[in-house]
Amino acid sequence: GAGVSQSPSNKVTEKGKDVELRCDPISGHTALYWYRQRLGQGLEFLIYFQGNSAPDKSGLPSDRFSAERTGESVSTLTIQRTQQEDSAVYLCASSPGGDRTPGEQYFGPGTRLTVT
Amino acid sequence: GESVGLHLPTLSVQEGDNSIINCAYSNSASDYFIWYKQESGKGPQFIIDIRSNMDKRQGQRVTVLLNKTVKHLSLQIAATQPGDSAVYFCAENIAGPTGRRALTFGSGTRLQVQP
Numbered sequence: 001g002a003g004v005s006q007s008p009s010n011k012v013t014e015k016g017k018d019v020e021l022r023c024d025p026i027s028g029h030t031a032l033y034w035y036r037q038r039l040g041q042g043l044e045f046l047i048y049f050q051g052n053s054a055p056d057k058s059g060l061p062s063d064r065f066s067a068e069r070t071g072e073s074v075s076t077l078t079i080q081r082t083q084q085e086d087s088a089v090y091l092c093a094s095s096p097g098g099d100r101t102p103g104e105q106y107f108g109p110g111t112r113l114t115v116t
Numbered sequence: 117g118e119s120v121g122l123h124l125p126t127l128s129v130q131e132g133d134n135s136i137i138n139c140a141y142s143n144s145a146s147d148y149f150i151w152y153k154q155e156s157g158k159g160p161q162f163i164i165d166i167r168s169n170m171d172k173r174q175g176q177r178v179t180v181l182l183n184k185t186v187k188h189l190s191l192q193i194a195a196t197q198p199g200d201s202a203v204y205f206c207a208e209n210i211a212g213p214t215g216r217r218a219l220t221f222g223s224g225t226r227l228q229v230q231p
Contacts, residue, residue, distance in 0.1 A: 033219075035221075043205065
């Protein structure tokens, strides 16, 4: 079946511009996560959506970062006034949600963002 | 804040040997641990998980060991194959007031399998 998809796969933008990254989770998955991965490093949690609960935004590094999710489907991560330190791979993951196998997150291929 | 870390950044093994990847965690409240495999250019892939009420769990060619006394987690891969070459991440999880929080990942260990 279809996995998690993300678009675009690559994005090059100029410093100061806004970017929007998209994630399509697996159908029926109520939980959705955004992570950032800098080159050669681990995954840094950004934001977490679970059903209709208020999202956990505790990982967002600044107010330039925001994310939305439409119901239990598509999510968009927006970065305003991009900076060079925003350059990274942005990964989206989804899971069935709740307390069932919370670690069994299914990751998309990521969006590689380069800020010049 | 507390975080998950790894002892060895790179591990090189011969094909057919067993591999052991180690991880230390610092959040004593974490009660769920996961290992992920990430191949170049791809997102992480779930390998195996373990809850804190267990100290060992086996999968296909993989075993995860949890030592809560010293806050240590390890992933053992039996008969390592070239396809096992990847970066391996451990991650921890904790229940929050509204349900499970997101995972906290370590920085990763690169496993290189020599033919």
